[in-house]
Amino acid sequence: MGDLAMDEDRPFTPSFALCNPDPNSIRTETWVLAEDPVRDVLNCIHPTLDSDEKRKDVIEHVQMLIRCNLRLEVFPYGSVPLKTYLPDGDIDLTVLSTPNVDELLPREVLRVLQEEEQNGNSEYEVKDTQFIDAEVILVDRLVGKDHLFKRSIILIKAWCYYESRVLGAHHGLISTYALETLVLYIFHVFHASLNGPLQVLYRFLDYYSKFDWDNYIITEIPENQGTDVLLSGEFRRNCMDMFIVPSKGLETDLRAFAQKHLNIIDPLKENNNLGRSEIIFGYGVHLD
Structure with a gap:
């Protein structure tokens, strides 16, 4: 992953003035002291046996609903099995089917959930069921x-959700997948200097607040740009x-990369822009 010029082949120059100390200039003792309160925060928001x-x-x-009604299997994915969900986080589930019922499956799942919504004797209340045709x-x-990767994701998700209010794809904000891809890039490039979640958060804010989103895309680093x-x-x-999973149909495969204010190439699907929100990072953080 790396930064790629959108308009011309030129070196990347941050468009924002430097407002925070360079992460490499902060002393190790300072990081050690600063990580203690962060550890307390993580202890309050990390997954527990009860939440699991x-x-x-x-x-x-x-x-049980899907198995009994559609004879298909449902599996969790994302932050729940990864154990990086927040206390207010949702549960991502995927339904596996055979190819011949693939296109009808979303509507069938919606029907099952809507029927359960009308069931007054259900163990769990099902409400506000919606079908959103999303990728x-x-x-x-x-x-x-x-x-460290998991702990950093939890901390950064918490900051983005509770503090900056930029996390939430269903509200037109940045998606969890896009955020995790941005965190992954930070590890990809700076992993050797990262030893605690606060260091990752600091590097995350420092890097993306100065990133030239108007002219560059977060994308894969070519192999000839270094080995570290x-x-x-x-x-x-x-x-x-x-x-x-291969896309269906020639049209889907050849669809162009749609540019937005936040441009993040999906590491597993190069024509998919994960940055579909209107959010631009412009935040600072200070360590005394």
Whole structure:
């Protein structure tokens, strides 16, 4: 991943004036002291056994509904199995089907949920069911450092959701997937200097507040731009082989990359712009 000029091939120059100390100039002792209160914050918002059990019960209820009515299987994905969800986070589920019922499946799932919404004897209240025709990686072990990748995602998601109010795709804000891709890029480039979640948050805010979003895209780094990166070209190719599902139809495959105010190329689908919101990062953070 890296920054790619949208209009011409020229070196990237930040368009914002530097307003914070360079992360590399902050002393190690300062980071150690600053990480203590961050650890307290994470202890308040990280997944717990109780929250895991509650989400497990909801997942099993939905699995039962879909299995009994459609004879299909439902699996959780995203922040719940990754255990990076916030206390107010939702539960992402996916329904697996055979190819011959693929196009009808969303409407069938909607029908099942709407019928459950009318069921007054249900164990869980189902409400506000909607159909939205929207499009919708193994890094934590690679990063190591006591699950630093996961802990950093939780902290940055919390900051974006509770403090800056920029997280929430259903409100036209940045999606969780786009945010996690931005965090992944920070690890990809700066992993050697990152040892705590606060350092990751600081680097995240410092880098993206100065990123020239008008002229550049967050994208993959060509392999000839250095070797001191976290994810090799081979790693990405293996991920694409394992996780990519080919798009249906020639038109979908050839669709152009739609430029927005925030341009982030999906690491697993190069014509998919994850930055569909109107949000632009312009925040600062100070360490005394």
